[in-house]
Structure formats: structure tokens, C-alpha cells
Amino acid sequence: MINLMILLPFFFAVLIPFLHRFFNNKLHIGWLVLFLPAMIFTFLLQYIPITQAGDTWTSEMKWLPSFGLNFTAYVDGLSLLFSLLITGVGALVILYSVFYMSRQREALHNFYVYLMLFMGAMLGVVFSDNVIVLYVFWELTSISSFLLIAYWYHRRKSRDGAQKSMLITIFGGLSMLAGLLLLSIITDTYSIREMISQADSLQEHILFLPAMILILLGAFTKSAQFPFSLWLPDAMEAPTPISAYLHSATMVKAGIYLVARLTPVFGGDAVWFWTVSLVGITTLLYGSWNAVRQKDLKALLAYSTISQLGLIMSLLGLGSAAVYFGYGDESKVYAIAIMAAVFHLVNHSTFKGSLFMMVGIIDHETGTRNLQRLGGLMSLMPISFTITMIGSFSMAGLPPFNGFLSKEMFFTGVVNASAMDIFGMETLGMIFPVVAWAASVLTFVYCMILVFQTFTGAHKPDLLLKAAHEPPIGMLIPPALLAIFVVVIFFFPNVLAKYILDPAFIAILPDYAAQGGLGKEISAWHGFNTELLMTIGVVLFGLILYKLLPKWIKVFSWYPQSLTFNNLYNGALQLMESVSDTITKKYMTGYTRDYLIYIFVFFIFIVGGSLWLFNGFAFDMSNDSPVSIYEAVMVIGMVVAATIALCSQHRLTSIIAVGALGYLVSILFVIFQAPDLALTQLVVETVTVALFLLCFYHLPELRKEISKVRFKFTNMLISAGVGLTVTILALSANGTRLFETISGYFEDSYALAGAKNIVNATLVDFRGLDTMVEVTVLCIAGLAVFTLIKVNVAGRDKK
Amino acid sequence: MKPNDILLAAVTKVAVLIILTFSIDLFFSGHHNPGGGFIGGLAIASALVLMYLTLGTEIVNKLVPVDFKTVAAIGVLIAVLTGAGSFLFDVPFLSQTYGYFELPILGKTELATALIFDTGVALAVIGSAVTIILSISEDR
Numbered sequence: 053m054i055n056l057m058i059l060l061p062f063f064f065a066v067l068i069p070f071l072h073r074f075f076n077n078k079l080h081i082g083w084l085v086l087f088l089p090a091m092i093f094t095f096l097l098q099y100i101p102i103t104q105a106g107d108t109w110t111s112e113m114k115w116l117p118s119f120g121l122n123f124t125a126y127v128d129g130l131s132l133l134f135s136l137l138i139t140g141v142g143a144l145v146i147l148y149s150v151f152y153m154s155r156q157r158e159a160l161h162n163f164y165v166y167l168m169l170f171m172g173a174m175l176g177v178v179f180s181d182n183v184i185v186l187y188v189f190w191e192l193t194s195i196s197s198f199l200l201i202a203y204w205y206h207r208r209k210s211r212d213g214a215q216k217s218m219l220i221t222i223f224g225g226l227s228m229l230a231g232l233l234l235l236s237i238i239t240d241t242y243s244i245r246e247m248i249s250q251a252d253s254l255q256e257h258i259l260f261l262p263a264m265i266l267i268l269l270g271a272f273t274k275s276a277q278f279p280f281s282l283w284l285p286d287a288m289e290a291p292t293p294i295s296a297y298l299h300s301a302t303m304v305k306a307g308i309y310l311v312a313r314l315t316p317v318f319g320g321d322a323v324w325f326w327t328v329s330l331v332g333i334t335t336l337l338y339g340s341w342n343a344v345r346q347k348d349l350k351a352l353l354a355y356s357t358i359s360q361l362g363l364i365m366s367l368l369g370l371g372s373a374a375v376y377f378g379y380g381d382e383s384k385v386y387a388i389a390i391m392a393a394v395f396h397l398v399n400h401s402t403f404k405g406s407l408f409m410m411v412g413i414i415d416h417e418t419g420t421r422n423l424q425r426l427g428g429l430m431s432l433m434p435i436s437f438t439i440t441m442i443g444s445f446s447m448a449g450l451p452p453f454n455g456f457l458s459k460e461m462f463f464t465g466v467v468n469a470s471a472m473d474i475f476g477m478e479t480l481g482m483i484f485p486v487v488a489w490a491a492s493v494l495t496f497v498y499c500m501i502l503v504f505q506t507f508t509g510a511h512k513p514d515l516l517l518k519a520a521h522e523p524p525i526g527m528l529i530p531p532a533l534l535a536i537f538v539v540v541i542f543f544f545p546n547v548l549a550k551y552i553l554d555p556a557f558i559a560i561l562p563d564y565a566a567q568g569g570l571g572k573e574i575s576a577w578h579g580f581n582t583e584l585l586m587t588i589g590v591v592l593f594g595l596i597l598y599k600l601l602p603k604w605i606k607v608f609s610w611y612p613q614s615l616t617f618n619n620l621y622n623g624a625l626q627l628m629e630s631v632s633d634t635i636t637k638k639y640m641t642g643y644t645r646d647y648l649i650y651i652f653v654f655f656i657f658i659v660g661g662s663l664w665l666f667n668g669f670a671f672d673m674s675n676d677s678p679v680s681i682y683e684a685v686m687v688i689g690m691v692v693a694a695t696i697a698l699c700s701q702h703r704l705t706s707i708i709a710v711g712a713l714g715y716l717v718s719i720l721f722v723i724f725q726a727p728d729l730a731l732t733q734l735v736v737e738t739v740t741v742a743l744f745l746l747c748f749y750h751l752p753e754l755r756k757e758i759s760k761v762r763f764k765f766t767n768m769l770i771s772a773g774v775g776l777t778v779t780i781l782a783l784s785a786n787g788t789r790l791f792e793t794i795s796g797y798f799e800d801s802y803a804l805a806g807a808k809n810i811v812n813a814t815l816v817d818f819r820g821l822d823t824m825v826e827v828t829v830l831c832i833a834g835l836a837v838f839t840l841i842k843v844n845v846a847g848r849d850k851k
Numbered sequence: 852m853k854p855n856d857i858l859l860a861a862v863t864k865v866a867v868l869i870i871l872t873f874s875i876d877l878f879f880s881g882h883h884n885p886g887g888g889f890i891g892g893l894a895i896a897s898a899l900v901l902m903y904l905t906l907g908t909e910i911v912n913k914l915v916p917v918d919f920k921t922v923a924a925i926g927v928l929i930a931v932l933t934g935a936g937s938f939l940f941d942v943p944f945l946s947q948t949y950g951y952f953e954l955p956i957l958g959k960t961e962l963a964t965a966l967i968f969d970t971g972v973a974l975a976v977i978g979s980a981v982t983i984i985l986s987i988s989e990d991r
Contacts, residue, residue, distance in 0.1 A: 115944060727885035731877070735893040739980060742900050746988045806949035806963055808883035815887060816965040816972070817947045823889075823968075824930045827975040831923040834979030838920060841986045 054125040055113045057092050058179055061172030064088050065165045072161035082150035085164045086143060089171060093139035096132065103129045103555035106568055110181065120242055126181035129555025133394070134178040134302075134309055136552070137401050141301040142171050144530035148409050149293040151527040152416060163203060163291070170196035174302055178309055182242045183232040190228070190270075193303050194221040200298060201290040213286035216621065220273050220283045228270020228310075234263035235317070248316045248562070255321060264318050267310065268327055275307025275361050278335040282617045285354040292412030295350060300357045300408055301401040308361065308397065311368050312560045315390075319375030322475040329369025329469075333487050335362025340494035344501065344601075345608040349411045349421040352498060353404070356447065359495065360400050363488075367393035367462060370469040370484065371560075379563040384570070386472070387561055389465030391549075391570045394556045396458035398548065399446065399541065403455055406534035407443040407502070410436055413527060414506065419517025423501070428511030432520045435528055437507045442535040448499035448594070449492060449587060454541035456587075457574055462488065463583040489586055496594030497601070545574040649770060656773045659781060669780065672787030682723055690716045703748055711741040728811040856905065863905040870898040878973055882961070888969030892976030899981050908989065919985065923978025929971030933964060 064085075072081050102109055109127040116122075146167070153160060173196060176189030194217075202214035238257045239247045247254075254260055271277075276284040287299050298304070311328060318324040339359025346352040371389030413436055414429070415421045430437045442453060449459030466488045470481035513519065522528070541548055554569030564570065578584075597604070639650070663669065690713055697709035714737035721730035801813035815823050878891025902911050937946040949963035 113938060114942065728887070728890070731885055731890050732893070735890060735897055738897045739893060739900065739984070742897070742904065743984055743987065746984060805947060805965065806882075806961060807965065809881060809885065809887070811885075812881045812887040812969075813965075815889065816968050820934070820947065820968065821944070823972060824934055827930050827972050828927050830979045831927045831975050834923050834982040835920060837983045838986045841989075 054109070054111050054127060054179065055123055057095055058125065058172060058175045060092065061088060061168040061175070065168035065172070068165050068168065069161045072164075076155065076160065080150045080153075080155045081160055081164060082146055082153070085168070086146045086150070088168070089139045089142040089146060092175075093136065093143060096135050096139060099127050099132050100551055103127065103132050104551050106555070106558065106565055115185070121184055122182060123185055124181040124243065125179040126245065127179065128559040129552070129557065130309070130312060130559035131178045133398070133552055133556040134305070135175055137305075137398070138171060138174050138178070138302050141297060141401055141405050141534075142167075144405070144533060145293045145297040145301075145409075148296070148412070148527060148530040149291075151524055152293055152412055153291065163200075166196050166199045166203070167294075167297075170200065170298060170303070174306070177306055181244050183236060183244060183247075184242055186244075187225070187229050187232060190274075190306065191222065191225050193306060194218065194225055194274075197221070197287070197298050197303055200294045201287050203291055203294070204289070207289065209286075210289040213283075213289040217283040217287050219625075220280055224270040224273025224280065227266045231263045231266030231268075231270065234259045234266065238263065244313065251317050254317065260321075261323060264321070264324055265327075267314065267318075268324075268331075271307035271310045272331060273307070274310075275304050275365065276335075276358050277307070277331050277362060277365060278338045278358075279617050281335060281339065281358045282621055284358055285351050288348075288350040288354045292350070292408060292415065295353075296405050296408030296412065300353070300404045304357065304361055305364075305397065305401075308364050308368065308393075311365065312390075312393070312556075315368065315372050315375060315560050316562055319372035321372075325369055325372050325376075325475050327369070328372065329366045329484070332362045332364070332366025332369050333484060333491075335359065336366060336491045337487050337494075338362070340491045340498065343498040344494055345605065346498075347423050349414065349423065349426075349502065349506070350408075352423075352502060353408055353411060356495070356498060357404060359491065360396075360404065360447070363462060363491075364393045364396055364400070366484070366488075367396065367465050368560075370465055373469070373472060373474065374561055375563070376474060379567075383563070384572075385468045386465075387557075387564065387570055388461060388468065388572065390560050391553065391557050391572070392458055392461035392465045394553050394560070395461060395545075395549070395574070396455075398552070399454040399458045399538070402534045402537045402541070403443040403446040403453070406439060406531040406538070407447070409527075409531035409534075410440045410443065413523045413531070416527075417518060417523050418520045420515070423505050425512060425515040426506045427509035428507070429520055430507040432511070433507075433522050435522055435532075437503075439528070439531050439535045440507065441503050442538050443531075444499040444503045446538045448496045449590065451576060452542045453538050454545070455538070457542060457545050457576060459492065460576075460583045460587065461574070463586045467582050485586075489590065492586075492590045493593045493597060496590050497597050500594065500598045501601070542576065545576075549574055649767075652770050652774050656770070656777050660773070660777045663777075663780060663784065668784050668788060670784050670787035676786070680723075683720070686716055686720050686723070690720075703751060707741065707744045707748060710744070711737060714740070728809070860905045863901055867898050867902055870894060870901070874898065878969070879966075881969060882963060882965065888972035889976055891969075892973035893980065895973070896977045896980035896984075899977070900984055903981075903985065903988070908985070919978045919981040921978070923975050923982060926971045926974030926976070926978055929974065930968055931971075933968040933971060936964075 068081065068085065071084055075081055075084065099109060111125050113123040113125075146164075149163070153163060170193060173189045173192035177186055177193060180186035180189060198214045198218040201217055202210050204210045235247060236242050238254055238259050239250050241247060241250075273280040284299060284304065288295055290299065336359050339355045339357070339362055343352050343355035343359060346355060367389045371386055371391075371393060374383040374387035374390060377383035377386070411421060414426065414433075417433070418426065418429070420426065446453030446455035449455050463485070466484040469477065470485050472478075472481055511520075549569070557569055558565045639646075693709045693713040693716065697706045697713065700706045700709065714733065718730045718733035718737065721727075721733060798810050798814055798818065801807050801810045801818075805813040805817040807813035807817070874891050874894035877886035877894055878888060879886075881887030881891065899911070899915070902914075906914075934944050937944055940946075947963065947965045947968065949961055949965065951959055951961050954960045
């Protein structure tokens, strides 16, 4: 059932274009699409009691059982938490998009098809237990994200941003695939659960470290961790509902999901601990540092997302030390970091989602997102101001908002970690609290910029494209709902913890399963401890820095533009393009005969070479039947036809000769009692000759080739080589038996497939997948021919 | 294409009928005798090509008012959906089955899901082959 829920968005995506055609004149199809995530969300709610009781739920759908590949959906606290976020935020985003995306001007069907693809893929990622299935869905999220970023594809920036995100995340995805394959080689299974059950015996394996690094590359690229974070700011070219959904609440958390999911496998290892927490904390600082200088509200939020993702990542890294200690009082001290990560994940989705929507509203209602033009909107958009303030203050870590709670837990996590005495933390542990604190100050600063530079100060109506006013009520509902969550979670954190967070926590740290969670109440007040003092310090320093912002903002211009990662990326891209262009131009001459030469030479070397290397020459004629007179006549006829085709002065003669050759071959098949083959060959020949005759119309008269002797000699050498290789191959194949014959299996076709025709049973049943793919290739080839000829003609006519 | 060969046209009218009948027989007999979706589809395609060659594009387009690109796409869709249909019965992708049924007129007949799959193959082959040939022939 749960598998169907994952596939449902895909099926629905197929329907959307039809719905769009029928309903677009009457209503916004977002209303129809909204129904789906809402339904899946409601459906998923029923699993809460299951995971809350510490149970899990699996349901398996066979995909390719012969390869051990099954579509296994695994519901536990972690996957449930993510899926609720995906569908919950998804529903709100779609509701928001109904008002944001114009029905008349936008290609809505594309938008919602991509969105549904993404939703299905993302659900697939979090529910898959099979690593290969997980990878497939993972790449699908990258692709749908690419499509959504390039949604306004006529803008150059959109296309560039889409390409950047695609290149970076697919690079990570591929290395993740390699890592997952290594992991499955170590554990001899594709199932994540079985990998986890073998976790204790893995660390000695030689492939353990490479697998870990490769998988982390995947997670870091997806979750925009430093230095791969450069794609996220450019992804902001996507429509704002998409930025709110993919690039802050869900897709960028896929990397975090992966790290959390594999913590039981890799956690407790020093390399994992250091890589994840250092990359995370670096990203946290990098993101918040860069967010402060942004002038575009969406760019500011993009960097802030990077920084918050880094925060969660570093918490997961620090908390992985708990795996090292197993279960106990000492482990509990570090496990709080994991709890903080899960908690902050939820909180970030609520406040960042609402903030993105608010920025979208500001953009929508004023026509700009530029901080230098905005200001003084408080009196014009009071509701928007309130919601933005709630979101920002929560992000800054102020009470009474949920961000305060998780920020305090984050401080607890880093302070506890600094006291750790393993993995060399005795000496280096202090960097974590210091960096965390500094980054939090910067976070506070950009949160203040976000609220006060937009809503207070002087209103500059002449700089705005539209007269600022409150958006329609429907547009305010989704962010307002999220803002309500922000406040409610602050007052009742333990309800959330009991039903959602603890089960997710157990999924990351299975050692705590018996106890049902961390067993620690989340509370807003725990006396004047280090964490509270850190928060007070953050607020004080943050306020000072914010007030003095105009004085020190120049710092950012000190760093040379040429040394940024963006510049590096662009340079590398250009270099790659020019190098591959040069190489391609060298061998892509545009002549078919050159390409044929490559193919044939390659063929001779590979086939002939392997025959020679493996000593495959074995001529055994003893079992051959005697050559009958018919066969001899056929072969002579074929030789004659081939010679005519070569030597003829007219194309038409050549074409007919080639046709004759083909028909003779098919008669040969008849003699050897292969009616299916003969029939196919006959029809194929007929169609080919017809095609040839059609092409013939366009070809110039055949003229005497005047070419160099060397050129002719090379051609002759190659053709002789091919002929020789094929002949030797055919003769040797008869004399060699490397494997037991498999034809016995196919002879049972009537018992197995109810078909007396072996050939057909093979085509449609035994090797049905091959046929399906072949048919698809054929169809694509047909469409390609059509496009090449017709579309080009249309273009020519226009000019 | 605007051919003007009366003899060829006269022969074609009869020949196409025979070829089409034969192709349909090829298609259905594929389960137990030589034939099947691929051959059947190609044979139908060749009949269509013959018609295009003798009668000309305009007349045939009137007689057979279908877009062969769509035919190809529908064929692939049928093939993929038969494969995906296996999931509804909780069996691996592309599992085929068959059974014997008492049908009116035909009597005891074997019906196989493979036939649906084969229909997809045949449609895809017809669609692609005719699309390719038509595109090339119409290129000026």
C-alpha cells in the first residue's frame, strides 16, 4: 500500500496535462493537484502510532527479484518524519502556488508535472530500503529539481542555475552510487536494514573508508554543504514556491536524510565523525557569513538555508559519537546532538518554509526583492510583517519560537562535544562551540536585516514596480499555518518529540530503541547555564553588529572576486567545453565512411584481439553436415550479388543487388529451417529496399571516385580484416563450447509460457525486457528521424 | 510522392489486401507458429509503404487518417504498461501468463497476456517504420 502511495504522484503526473487541457479555462489546476499531497499526508498519519510504539512497517514490491532488487518501502520514525514534511509542506506549497502562479500566463501543467515527479521521487528516497532503488529516486529528485529551476527556461540565468545544480548534484549522485555499491559488496546485500544489522563487523573492511567518502560526497552535494554549496544560490532562479519546497524544506534535506540513515552503519568511526561535523560547521559559518552581505532577499535566504543545513549536518556528525559509546550515560551526552538535529530539521522546515513564502509575497506584491529598494512596508503589509517576524526571530533563535529550543539544544550539543575525549577531540574540541557561536551571531544579524530592512525605515514607493499591498488571503494561509506551528512547537515541544522526534531519533540511534527515545524533556528554561549565556551573547553581539553594519560591510569587498568558488566553477566549465570541443572536432568529420572506419577498426581489434588473446581458434568441422547443392548455389548467388553491388556504375543497380543479397540470405534461413528468421529478414529487406529507393532520390549520381591509392589500400585492409574476423569467429564458435548449452530451457516454452513458438516466447516472455527496450529505442529513432528532417525544414522555412 | 503508374496501382489494391490479411494472420499465429508482433508489424508497415508508393501521400493520408508518431508512442506505452501491470498482481515486472477460455464461435481458445505486449510491439514497429519512411520521402 505504501509503495502505491509513492508511485501515486507519478501516475498523477501523467494525468495533469489532460486535466490542464480540460480545466484550465475554468479553474487553477493547483486546486486539483492539492488533493494528492493532502491525501498522502492523511494516509501517512496512520503510521504515527506504529512508529511511536517503536515498531516499523515494511512492504515489498517485486521489481527485479533475480538481481535482488525489490522495491521495499520501509517505514520507521525517520522516514515517516521526512515523508510528513514532504507531503505536508508540499500541500501548503501547492496551495500557495495556486495564488502565486498565474493561470493565464504560466505553463501550469509543466509546473505541476515536475512538482509531482519530485514529490514521488522524494517519497521514494526516504522510504526505500533498497540502496539501488534509493539511488534511482535520488537522481530523479535531481532531475525534477533541474526542470523546476529551469522552469522559466527563456531566462539565461535560470538555465545556467539549472545546469549548475544538475552538474553538481549528479556528480554527487554518481559517486554516491559507487559508494552504495561498495557498501553492498562489503555487506553482500542491497538492503539498508541488513547493512545496519552487520554494522559492527564492517569497520575493518578495506572498502569501508572509500564507500563512506563516496556516499558522503553524494550527501554533501545534495545538501549544499561547503564547498558544493555554490549551486543553491543559483537555484533561486526557480519560482518561489519551488525554492520554498525543494531548496529549503525537502530536497536539500535528502543529504541529511542519507547521513542520518547511515549513521548506524558509519557512526562511531573517527573519519565519519570529523568529516561530517567539520564540513557541517564550516558550511554553517560560510553560509551565515555570506548571507549577511546579500542584497536580494531570496539570495539571503539561500545562504541562510546553506548555513542551517550545515548546522544540522554538524549536529549529526557530533552526535555520531553516541554510536561509539553504545547505550549509556556517557553516550546520552552526545546523543542529544542527534535529537537536536532532528528537532532543528522540523523547525527549519517550518520557519524557512514560511519565510520563503513571505519573500515570494513581497516579490509578488511589490515587484522587487532588492533590499535597497524595499523598506517601510510594516504599515502597508502588517500581516506579512508579523509572519516574517515570527519566522526570522525563530531562525535567530529567540523565544517564544521553536528555533530557540533547537538552537539551545544545538549549543548543548557543541558544548558537550567539546568535552569529548575520543577522536582527538581533547585538543580540537573547542573549535565547535566557538564557530557555532560566531555563526549564530551572524545568523542573528541577517535575520534582523531580513525583517527590519524590509519592513521598517523609509518607504520608497517610486522604486517599486507595484504599489505595495497585502496579498490575497489564500496566499497568506500557508505561511501563516507554518508560523502557527513555529509558535505551537515552542509551547508543546514534547508532544512533537513523543510522536515524531523520538521515533526518528531511535531510527538514527537504534541502541536507544529499548528506551523509546532520548528520555529527556525538551524545555525552554533550564537555569542560567552555558547555553543560555551563549544565546544572550548572541543577541547582544548580534544587535551591536547589526547597528554597526554600514561600518563593517566593506569587509566583504576585500575578498577578491576571482578567487570565489563560483569563478572556479565557471572557469572549469569553460575549460571542459573547449577541450571536449577540440577533441570532438578531431574525429567527428561528418563523413559516414570515417565513422564506419572507426567502428570496423574497433571491431577488428576487440573481436580479433580477444580471439587471439584467449587462443580462441578452434576449427572443428567433424560435426558439420555436408553442403547441399542448393546451399552452394545460394552462396554463389550471394557472392555475385555482392560483387555487382560493389562494382556497379549506377546506384539503382547497387540497391537492387543489395536487396537480392538480402533475399538470398533469407532463403538460406529457410533451408536451415528458421522460418521466423527468414520471415523477418524478408520483410526487413523489403522495407530497407523501399527506404533505399527513397533515399536514392536525394543522392547525387554515382561518379568515379578519384582517391589516393593509400586511401583505397586502407579501406581494402579494413574490409578484408572484418571479413576475416567474422569468418574465423563463425568457424571457431562452432568448434568451441565454453558453456553448457541453454537451448534446453527455451525448448520448454510451451510448459513455461504456453507458447509453441520458441522464438516468439523468447521475444515476448523470456526476454520481454529486451524487446520492450528495443521497441522504445525504435520509437525514439523514428521520432529522431522525424525531428531531424521535419523540424529542420520548418526552421528553414521561417528564415 | 505523386506516382502515376496505373498498372502498379491496380496490382497494389489487391496486393495490399492480401498482405494485410497475411500480416494479421502472422501477428496472431505468433504464439504457436512462425510470426508475432515484430514480423506482423513490419509486414503491415510494408503494406502501408506500398500504398504510399503507389497511391501517393495525400490519398493514403485520407484513407488512413492516423499520425504514425502517435501510433509508435501508443505501442511503446502499451508495452510498458503491460509490464507495469504485473505489479498489480504482485509479480515481477513483465511477467506474462496465459489461460484457456471457452469463447463463442472460436471454441476453446488460448488467451495470453503476451498478446497484449505483442500488440504494443507491433504498433511501435508500424509507427516507427512508417514515420521514418514518410519523413525521408517527404523531405524536399
